Amino acid sequence: QQQVKQSPQSLIVQKGGISIINCAYENTAFDYFPWYQQFPGKGPALLIAIRPDVSEKKEGRFTISFNKSAKQFSLHIMDSQPGDSATYFCAASTTSGTYKYIFGTGTRLKVLA
Amino acid sequence: GAVVSQHPSRVICKSGTSVKIECRSLDFQATTMFWYRQFPKQSLMLMATSNEGSKATYEQGVEKDKFLINHASLTLSTLTVTSAHPEDSSFYICSAREGAWYGYTFGSGTRLTVV
Numbered sequence: 221q222q223q224v225k226q227s228p229q230s231l232i233v234q235k236g237g238i239s240i241i242n243c244a245y246e247n248t249a250f251d252y253f254p255w256y257q258q259f260p261g262k263g264p265a266l267l268i269a270i271r272p273d274v275s276e277k278k279e280g281r282f283t284i285s286f287n288k289s290a291k292q293f294s295l296h297i298m299d300s301q302p303g304d305s306a307t308y309f310c311a312a313s314t315t316s317g318t319y320k321y322i323f324g325t326g327t328r329l330k331v332l333a
Numbered sequence: 334g335a336v337v338s339q340h341p342s343r344v345i346c347k348s349g350t351s352v353k354i355e356c357r358s359l360d361f362q363a364t365t366m367f368w369y370r371q372f373p374k375q376s377l378m379l380m381a382t383s384n385e386g387s388k389a390t391y392e393q394g395v396e397k398d399k400f401l402i403n404h405a406s407l408t409l410s411t412l413t414v415t416s417a418h419p420e421d422s423s424f425y426i427c428s429a430r431e432g433a434w435y436g437y438t439f440g441s442g443t444r445l446t447v448v
Contacts (some may be wrong), residue, residue, distance in 0.1 A: 252435045256427060262341070263426045263439035264377070315435055318365065318390075323376045 222247060224312050226324025230241045233331050239297040241327045243310035248290065250312040254321075255284065258307045267308075268295070271315075300331045334406030335361050335431040345430035346417055346447055354443045356427030363429035367437070368400075371424040383410040417447040430438045 225244045233239045238254045243253075251272050256264035260265045270284040270293065283296040297304055310324040336359040339410040346352050356366055364385045369377040375400075381391040381402050389402035401413040410429075414421055424444055 252438055256439075258405075261442070261444065263428075263442045265439065266436045268435055286404070294382075297438075313435070318382055319430060319435065319437075320379060320382065321377075321437065326375045328374075 222322055224310060224322050224324045225326060226310050227246065228324070228327060230328045231330070233300045233329065235331055235333055236279070236298065237300050237331075239300045239304065239328070239329055239331070240294060241308055241310070242294045243312075243324050244290075244292045245322075246333045247312070247322075249314050250322075252313050252315050252319075253286065253293050254311050254313075255282070256311065258309065260327075263308060266308070269316045297329075300329075302331045302333045305330050313316060335438040337427065337429050337438045337440040339427055339443055341443060342441060343351070344446070346445070350448055351413055351415045352445060354408055354414075354425055354427075354445075356410045356429070356440050358408045358413070358429045361429075361431040363410075363431065364407060365388045366404060366410040366429045367428055368402060368410075369426045369428065371426060371442075372424070373424075377426065377438055380412075397434050398405075398412045408434055414445065419446070421445065422447045 241331045254266045254269035257267050258264040268279045268282045283300045286293045308327045311321040337359045340355045366383040368380045380395045383402045383404040385404045385433045405412040426442045
């Protein structure tokens with residue numbers, strides 16, 4: 221019940237295309253859903269996050285879509301660029317207690333020039 | 334924004350020695366920090382929760398005596414890998430949360446190689 225399932229494992233997109241990464245969770249107590257971007261040899265960096273009271277959040281080229289009833293959320297990267305090539309992790313946590321993140325397994329995105 | 338500094342970025346040590354990794358919150362106080370381990374092409378595995386002024390809480394399967402965590406101040410947590418062996422070679426990352434904000438800031442990670 222603590223798992224966060226992420227797909228696909230890897231993704232190749234042409235420059236200018238849309239990259240879509242999906243995550244699903246089971247624990248209905250989760251109420252904070254961030255996405256992190258990680259480059260090789262670096263720590264993850266927060267991209268965007270959403271709480272269950274909204275169905276969509278957009279920041280620049282990055283959009284989170286959230287479906288509370290389906291317990292799914294996804295990251296859309298519009299106008300994907302070669303510089304977006306990285307590993308993306310979704311996560312889920314509660315906003316009470318120790319706020320521990322449960323991470324997805326990661327998606328390696330490659331954007332072709 | 335919140336910045337978490339992790340040091341060293343890379344360390345090579347001999348088998349049987351101990352290595353200390355530091356994690357500092359530079360512009361905020363962090364009562365809670367987390368330590369993760371990451372194997373190549375894998376996700377982040379939570380090792381322990383570091384609480385300022387109290388004992389760390391370790392995840393199941395993590396050896397407390399091998400991975401010593403100290404959170405002596407609101408801006409510094411350290412992870413000491415004791416009697417390191419080649420299987421301890423990995424990428425270690427810390428994270429911290431600023432105040433009531435839900436998002437965690439991660440350090441840049443430490444690549445540990447035990448030879």
